Amino acid sequence: MTWQEYQEAVAVLYEQADGFGNVSRNVMAPDKITGQPRQIDVLIEIEAKGHPLKMIVDAKFHAVPIDVREVESVLALADAVGANKAIVVAANGWTEPAKKKADHVGCDLELLSVDEALDLIVPDKWKMCPSCDADCIVLDQEGAVTFEGGAWFWWLAGQCRGCKCARIHCQDCGLKAYIELHASMVCGCGHRWSSTDDGVTIAFFEVDPEW
Structure with a gap:
């Protein structure tokens, strides 16, 4: 499986979730400070009581658990594009420091194994x-x-x-x-x-x- 296929599977996962807002794949959004385009694996936009909410989902197709630096990079991306929430989907889990960091800032960590990802795109x-x-x-x-x-x-x-x-x-x-x-x-x-x-x-x- 390639990282592009894993990213596609993550998008399919959220597209299949009922009532989860408008889901877009591989979106380019401007950096709120520099104006430069930033790549987002999956963008979820929700209208809640008249207020637009924006969440980014980042797919981490790594052979080992992601560490705290990976979480921090996604948090920085979320801040740069003005997202309200960040979600990280990892193929092989995460370290304990990464979990602590994510919990502290309200970043969701989700596990999607290679087997599960493949079943989404080639059922x-x-x-x-x-x-x-x-x-x-x-x-x-x-x-x-x-x-x-x-x-x-x-x-x-x-x-x-x-x-x-x-x-x-x-x-x-x-x-x-x-x-x-x-x-x-x-x-x-x-x-x-x-x-x-x-x-x-x-x-x-x-x-x-x-x-």
Whole structure:
């Protein structure tokens, strides 16, 4: 998953929240002192009893918990654009000093894991890659074929966007397995599945030479 995708998932999270005001993604707002544009991951604008309220949401796609400096940078951004509240959404949590700082100034810290973020932008069709453990396998390759006699077969598969390790699901025999790039295997139906540079391929009714 990239930081841009994580930022998109955070935006989707707040867009899906009922009654949470007007949600805008990747907004450029002027600095109230310098006038220079400042980038905001997610801007939430609410009208409360005739008073406009502005909240900024900052996505932190870090491999480790965010520290107090990250919280302070978001607070500085909120002040610079005249926001009433700041929210920080982190992929891997936060340190205790960061939590204390946020609590003291009324900044919300929210946890959105990589798994949860991926499910927001690619619902029900992804798996974390067990080979590189750095990106996801999007199950976007599917198809069906009818054989002589009327029997039919359909499958679901995909590859890691990073290392191209494949995930396959044979709907007939029920096999669910991972295949490294340039490797292959035969399922219980006798079909050979291969992970190639161009995607997942299937050769029907082959026999595994090890059998």
